[in-house]
Amino acid sequence: xxxxxxxxxxxxxxxxxxxxxxxxxxxxxxxxxxxxxxxxxxxxxxxxxxxxxxxxxxxxxxxxxxxxxxxxxxxxxxxxxxxxxxxxxxxxxxxxxxxxxxxxxxxxxxxxxxxxxxxxxxxxxxxxxxxx
Amino acid sequence: xxxxxxxxxxxxxxxxxxxxxxxxxxxxxxxxxxxxxxxxxxxxxxxxxxxxxxxxxxxxxxxxxxxxxxxxxxxxxxxxxxxxxxxxxxxxxxxxxxxxxxxxxxxxxxxxxxxxxxxxxxxxxxxxxxxxxxxxxxxxxxxxxxxxxxxxxxxxxxxxxxxxxxxxxxxxxxxxxxxxxxxxxxxxxxxxxxxxxxxxxxxxxxxxxxxxxxxxxxxxxxxxxxxxxxxxxxxxxxxxxxxxxxxxxxxxxxxxxxxxxxxxxxxxxxxxxxxxxxxxxxxxxxxxxxxxxxxxxxxxxxxxxxxxxxxxxxxxxxxxxxxxxxxxxxxxxxxxxxxxxxxxxxxxxxxxxxxxxxxxxxxxxxxxxxxxxxxxxxxxxxxxxxxxxxxxxxxxxxxxxxxxxxxxxxxxxxxxxxxxxxxxxxxxxxxxxxxxxxxxxxxxxxxxxxxxxxxxxxxxxxxxxxxxxxxxxxxxxxxxxxxxxxxxxxxxxxxxxxxxxxxxxxxxxxxxxxxxxxxxxxxxxxxxxxxxxxxxxxxxxxxxxxxxxxxxxxxxxxxxxxxxxxxxxxxxxxxxxxxxxxxxxxxxxxxxxxxxxxxxxxxxxxxxxxxxxxxxxxxxxxxxxxxxxxxxxxxxxxxxxxxxxxxxxxxxxxxxxxxxxxxxxxxxxxxxxxxxxxxxxxxxxxxxxxxxxxxxxxxxxxxxxxxxxxxxxxxxxxxxxxxxxxxxxxxxxxxxxxxxxxxxxxxxxxxxxxxxxxxxxxxxxxxxxxxxxxxxxxxxxxxxxxxxxxxxxxxxxxxxxxxxxxxxxxxxxxxxxxxxxxxxxxxxxxxxxxxxxxxxxxxxxxxx
Numbered sequence: 001x002x003x004x005x006x007x008x009x010x011x012x013x014x015x016x017x018x019x020x021x022x023x024x025x026x027x028x029x030x031x032x033x034x035x036x037x038x039x040x041x042x043x044x045x046x047x048x049x050x051x052x053x054x055x056x057x058x059x060x061x062x063x064x065x066x067x068x069x070x071x072x073x074x075x076x077x078x079x080x081x082x083x084x085x086x087x088x089x090x091x092x093x094x095x096x097x098x099x100x101x102x103x104x105x106x107x108x109x110x111x112x113x114x115x116x117x118x119x120x121x122x123x124x125x126x127x128x129x130x131x132x
Numbered sequence: 133x134x135x136x137x138x139x140x141x142x143x144x145x146x147x148x149x150x151x152x153x154x155x156x157x158x159x160x161x162x163x164x165x166x167x168x169x170x171x172x173x174x175x176x177x178x179x180x181x182x183x184x185x186x187x188x189x190x191x192x193x194x195x196x197x198x199x200x201x202x203x204x205x206x207x208x209x210x211x212x213x214x215x216x217x218x219x220x221x222x223x224x225x226x227x228x229x230x231x232x233x234x235x236x237x238x239x240x241x242x243x244x245x246x247x248x249x250x251x252x253x254x255x256x257x258x259x260x261x262x263x264x265x266x267x268x269x270x271x272x273x274x275x276x277x278x279x280x281x282x283x284x285x286x287x288x289x290x291x292x293x294x295x296x297x298x299x300x301x302x303x304x305x306x307x308x309x310x311x312x313x314x315x316x317x318x319x320x321x322x323x324x325x326x327x328x329x330x331x332x333x334x335x336x337x338x339x340x341x342x343x344x345x346x347x348x349x350x351x352x353x354x355x356x357x358x359x360x361x362x363x364x365x366x367x368x369x370x371x372x373x374x375x376x377x378x379x380x381x382x383x384x385x386x387x388x389x390x391x392x393x394x395x396x397x398x399x400x401x402x403x404x405x406x407x408x409x410x411x412x413x414x415x416x417x418x419x420x421x422x423x424x425x426x427x428x429x430x431x432x433x434x435x436x437x438x439x440x441x442x443x444x445x446x447x448x449x450x451x452x453x454x455x456x457x458x459x460x461x462x463x464x465x466x467x468x469x470x471x472x473x474x475x476x477x478x479x480x481x482x483x484x485x486x487x488x489x490x491x492x493x494x495x496x497x498x499x500x501x502x503x504x505x506x507x508x509x510x511x512x513x514x515x516x517x518x519x520x521x522x523x524x525x526x527x528x529x530x531x532x533x534x535x536x537x538x539x540x541x542x543x544x545x546x547x548x549x550x551x552x553x554x555x556x557x558x559x560x561x562x563x564x565x566x567x568x569x570x571x572x573x574x575x576x577x578x579x580x581x582x583x584x585x586x587x588x589x590x591x592x593x594x595x596x597x598x599x600x601x602x603x604x605x606x607x608x609x610x611x612x613x614x615x616x617x618x619x620x621x622x623x624x625x626x627x628x629x630x631x632x633x634x635x636x637x638x639x640x641x642x643x644x645x646x647x648x649x650x651x652x653x654x655x656x657x658x659x660x661x662x663x664x665x666x667x668x669x670x671x672x673x674x675x676x677x678x679x680x681x682x683x684x685x686x687x688x689x690x691x692x693x694x695x696x697x698x699x700x701x702x703x704x705x706x707x708x709x710x711x712x713x714x715x716x717x718x719x720x721x722x723x724x725x726x727x728x729x730x731x732x733x734x735x736x737x738x739x740x741x742x743x744x745x746x747x748x749x750x751x752x753x754x755x756x757x758x759x760x761x762x763x764x765x766x767x768x769x770x771x772x773x774x775x776x777x778x779x780x781x782x783x784x785x786x787x788x789x790x791x792x793x794x795x796x797x798x799x800x801x802x803x804x805x806x807x808x809x810x811x812x813x814x815x816x817x818x819x820x821x822x823x824x825x826x827x828x829x830x831x832x833x834x835x836x837x838x839x840x841x842x843x844x845x846x847x848x849x850x851x852x853x854x855x856x857x858x859x860x861x862x863x864x865x866x867x868x869x870x871x872x873x874x875x876x877x878x879x880x881x882x883x884x885x886x887x888x889x890x891x892x893x894x895x896x897x898x899x900x901x902x903x904x905x906x907x908x909x910x911x912x913x914x915x916x917x918x919x920x921x922x923x924x925x926x927x928x929x930x931x932x933x934x935x936x937x938x939x940x941x942x943x944x945x946x947x948x949x950x951x952x953x954x955x956x957x958x959x960x961x962x963x964x965x966x967x968x969x970x971x972x973x974x975x976x977x978x979x980x
Contacts, residue, residue, distance in 0.1 A: 011742065013746055017746065017749050017750065017753070020750075020753045020757070021749075021753065089738060089741050089742060089745075090738070110741065110742070110745055111745040111748060111749060111802075112745075112749075
């Protein structure tokens, strides 16, 4: 059974990057990738409901309009159980602290270590055997 | 001849008798003539002899009288004779000859005035001669006149002849011849004696003239001598008075004399001559007070001359006036004459000369005295004028000296505006020289006390004392008294001044009369000048005024110095503040520049980082995708012809290589970006107390092995001069280690680079020095490498500035080090370098 991952980033190429990195998992049907280019769009997509089951939102922090941290707060207020991983180029303590405070699952600094990210996603989704 | 015979005989007889008579007469006449001739010859011989005597002893009458008397007696056949000369009322004997002993003895023991005798009286009455046939047959003898009786009875005198010596009818003396038998003197003898008398008068006149000439000469000589003395000691009257009185006393035949000065109130002794010891002593013990009846007193009352014949025959003597009594009895003064020294009716003094016998002074002597008096007045006037001239000259000289001194001080003042000491030194030196003092000091006020500021000509021992003392206002010291009274103080003798307390010090200094003048500023004594003399002599008004002038100048100088010092201090302060401000501004500008550059760098890094991530990511993905493509397309490709297959494979290989190059350079760019991001990290390192020496050692090791890892041939001598007493300091060890690694790495690079360019003998060295400066710690990193050209030293700490070839350095090492040291640790980093010799970085880290 597939799970959904929502990537929120104002940078369009980020979606392409994730798609290419997860091309095998997507081909095998392990993950379904969803993309939103702003916090507003992400919230809209969440309100519509994402299928199959959403296990994680990967959000950039530095975005025009609603930034990643604001999005995190909003998501956590409405959908407390959804895991959110914050991705940022700015690995400073303040952002890390606030991300923790708002209930982020992980704090990932760019450039994203995709191998590590895949392990973290696996632990969230549970062993592949259970997915079925 | 005609005669008859008868008558012829008679006449012959008669003729014969006549002839005999005539012959006798002729004989008689011949004898007479012969006698006359002989007498004349004798007379003339005698006269000639007398004249000879007169000529041979000009001016001296005694031998003349003696010779004259002898000849007169011989020619006149006298037994004895006397010669006397009138002197006023008296007629003392001036020559005597052949006087019988008994009579001579009588005359000696019974001085009877010949002048009053019966014979001499007749001369005075007008007789030319007195010829007495028999002295014994005469009234005088018969009535028992003592002289007559003695003459007759003791001298045996009988016939006597007295001839008067007359000049212009006045009887000036007499010659008296005696025979011891009764036999009258012949006319010729009388005439002879009269001739002698005439000659005696001539001789006396000659003598008088000669004496007068001599006297005149002597007086003129004396006058000239006195004038000589006056000239030779102008202004100094004592020797003039002495010489004058000596001559006056001598020439006037006085025993002693006194020259008096009169100052308008009292008489003072200006010169004394021949004063008998007893009276001199009396005068010392009882200085004479000359009252109105005394000789000087009478001169003061207006008399032009006081001539007292006998001091003992005066009312003053009889009234037992002490001085009159003493001068008469102790000095034996009898006849006195006093002449005034007068100038324009004002009495200036008197010359008084005394005789110890009663004998009047002659007119000549009186006029001589008056002459001396006039000279004395001139001398006194000269002296007064000379003294006045000298005083004025001295005043002018003094004024000139004072002005010179004042201008000297002013010159020094203008010359050394910044340095007070030379001015004060000039003041004390000049004060000593001009005020005839022996030493001088200046003390200055300092917190209620007065301390040594300058001194001149003190004995070393005394100066040691004076330099050490602190003086408080009070009467016990000169400076203290000046400070207390805030005015000029004169101490006539420090050794005996009742209030002066430091007498021992004054004795050490050997000083007596002191003068103190305050240095007043707004009425407050900010110091004092003290002068001292090694003798007792008060300071004159002029000298005090001069010292006051000096004091004023010293005050101005002190004030100037104070103002200048204050101005300078203020200026120095302002300059220092300005420098600090400039430094602060420079470092602020630098820091801001650095911060701006840092932010810019970080900003750029951020902006580059994302695209770079894509580059890297996509490059990596593309390599993967190419591999997948090769794998997937392998079966298809295998079916192709060899050329096509080879072409495909080659293209895929080249793509793979390109992607790997993109990855590689992307990662390099990523490294730069990461370094750039360090600027924006802020304080990350935790601070703790560390041993800086250990940190240095650790960083040295790391750097060395790092360098060795990159280049096996790398070698360098590392020298350490680490302060063993360095106490731990709080800092961020990781950050500081980064700084050290950076600096050591740079040092290694520069030294190695020089080694590669230099001759074989060059030995690269890196020296690290640590020093505990107390408030801060200093670390110096010195290499003997290529050095840094001055023109790029300013850019050293700018980001991206590097001298290394592309790829070897980011240009961020020193920039980051700068941030760590200055921003994070509040420290400094400076560089010193000489191209081709050395570079030395100096780090200072303050303790916080």
